[in-house]
Amino acid sequence: MAPPAREATVATAGTGGDISTGSDRPSPLARRATPHGDALPERPATTPPRTDAESPMPALGVPLPWAVLIAAYYLLLVSAGGRLLLEPVPLGLVFNSMATNLLQGRFDVDPAAIGIEAFVRDGRTYAYFGIFPALLRLPLLPVLDLATIDVSRISVAVALTIGALASARAVTVALRALPPGPFHDAIRDRLVLVSLLSGPPILLAFQVAVYEEAIAWSWAMASLFIASALRALTTDRGFGTGTLAAMAVAAGVCLLTRPSTALGLYVTLALMMLWRMTRRDGDDGPPWRRFFRRLPEARIVVPTLIALLFVSAAAGVNWARWGNPFVVADMRAYVHFLEAFPERIARLETYGMFSLQRIPYGVAYYFVPVWMLRSGGEYPLKPRIVELFDSYELPAASLLISDALTLTLAIVGVGALLRGRTGSIPRPGAAALVAGLCISPALMLMAWYMAFRYRAEFAPVLTTLACFGATSWILRAGVWTTRKRGAVQGLVIALFIVQIVSAHVFGLTSGLLPRGIGLHHMTDGIGEVYWRCLTLGCSPAGEGSE
Numbered sequence: 231m232a233p234p235a236r237e238a239t240v241a242t243a244g245t246g247g248d249i250s251t252g253s254d255r256p257s258p259l260a261r262r263a264t265p266h267g268d269a270l271p272e273r274p275a276t277t278p279p280r281t282d283a284e285s286p287m288p289a290l291g292v293p294l295p296w297a298v299l300i301a302a303y304y305l306l307l308v309s310a311g312g313r314l315l316l317e318p319v320p321l322g323l324v325f326n327s328m329a330t331n332l333l334q335g336r337f338d339v340d341p342a343a344i345g346i347e348a349f350v351r352d353g354r355t356y357a358y359f360g361i362f363p364a365l366l367r368l369p370l371l372p373v374l375d376l377a378t379i380d381v382s383r384i385s386v387a388v389a390l391t392i393g394a395l396a397s398a399r400a401v402t403v404a405l406r407a408l409p410p411g412p413f414h415d416a417i418r419d420r421l422v423l424v425s426l427l428s429g430p431p432i433l434l435a436f437q438v439a440v441y442e443e444a445i446a447w448s449w450a451m452a453s454l455f456i457a458s459a460l461r462a463l464t465t466d467r468g469f470g471t472g473t474l475a476a477m478a479v480a481a482g483v484c485l486l487t488r489p490s491t492a493l494g495l496y497v498t499l500a501l502m503m504l505w506r507m508t509r510r511d512g513d514d515g516p517p518w519r520r521f522f523r524r525l526p527e528a529r530i531v532v533p534t535l536i537a538l539l540f541v542s543a544a545a546g547v548n549w550a551r552w553g554n555p556f557v558v559a560d561m562r563a564y565v566h567f568l569e570a571f572p573e574r575i576a577r578l579e580t581y582g583m584f585s586l587q588r589i590p591y592g593v594a595y596y597f598v599p600v601w602m603l604r605s606g607g608e609y610p611l612k613p614r615i616v617e618l619f620d621s622y623e624l625p626a627a628s629l630l631i632s633d634a635l636t637l638t639l640a641i642v643g644v645g646a647l648l649r650g651r652t653g654s655i656p657r658p659g660a661a662a663l664v665a666g667l668c669i670s671p672a673l674m675l676m677a678w679y680m681a682f683r684y685r686a687e688f689a690p691v692l693t694t695l696a697c698f699g700a701t702s703w704i705l706r707a708g709v710w711t712t713r714k715r716g717a718v719q720g721l722v723i724a725l726f727i728v729q730i731v732s733a734h735v736f737g738l739t740s741g742l743l744p745r746g747i748g749l750h751h752m753t754d755g756i757g758e759v760y761w762r763c764l765t766l767g768c769s770p771a772g773e774g775s776e
Contacts, residue, residue: 291399307435328364358559396453404697428733436741448488482540498666592675622748642699
């Protein structure tokens, strides 16, 4: 790490409106972290280490006034400036009906509430959505008429606030142990800001329905999960009983909300616990002996029991709905949609809900939207897309643009993880965290339905890898030249601006366009499709799946 005077000079050169002041004073977003890492032995940091007590960090990841402003901003976005706060959203009474019936020990819903998304079995109507958003409404039953009042927008705003603040905290805890300085603050502060002003909080806020509510809460739980995991990986306290129990609760609540997200969290939790049970920690015995010796410990038993409790609850819900604890949704009971689109069942039987054949097209959908490009007036990919997918929803967005800074740092993070440049973060623990979190995005790349909102499934692993990438850059910055450090900061500023602006543009575009129209409008260029939909309107092909 460079001497303080040189660090201040380098960090202020050519950075424009840098959040960092160029001095040793902490930035307004969070107080400076304490260095206890090791990374550059040839040029060690000159600032003496500080204890956690000497460098407090906001519990929310940002100061309370910032958190309040962010929550208000999300509420304005989901309610169109406050005008639509209690206005009904598509299928907005589903969780209200589910909550009312849960009090009677039933798991069905009102057919009028679920509409075309109904699953019918043994004469009763069910929804495939998890029950957690319905459980949140139970305290409202005595005070609100949930038969008519739709609180979906408020619920989404709360979920987005929790998820965004948890993501911001994940960044601050991941970087707090690194050598302090303006370069550190500049990287951290911009990564915190993109956690708050881009990604799921912005992409999901402009178009609110039952689908967005489910995925917003699942993302919030995943964000809490990674914040706890990164805190444990970067502090001396490590994975104690409380931390692992909190991670198990987050994964369990997610399981009752959106199983595709929860699967990644459960696998991650298992991998982290396995790593903790087999690492040496002063025990030179073989790994299998360490595993069995630590198996009865409270920090293993307690989170395991919590995780199993939620699994049992989810299995009970599945049994009540479908007669099988292992079935999340019985597509044969999807009566209205199958009547409207009979080809869906044939596609499902041929390729299943998830197929490896869809991965290249999934990569194209989420990263490089070449599927909307024409050649000679035709869409070359259309025949294969129609064969493999239920729908390719508009807008044609790209994570390369809407998550430009996060994705760039995530790529750096992959390299750092492969080379073992994770600073004070144990490499096996970091690898276990990333490996588990990759499951949900992989499922989205193979899924039979491509939806704009599914980008939220990529956020947890990208945020985690971005933290590792930021760690790598901060540790290496001490041996960079002044010019290189200035160039990196300039790149960060440019990518930061691109990410914030493009996330709002994509989110707003999603809010203006109907759902589920991607496949059904591969007849004109993307510009013509957008113009027709925005000016003349276009009929959606039907609502998508969760």
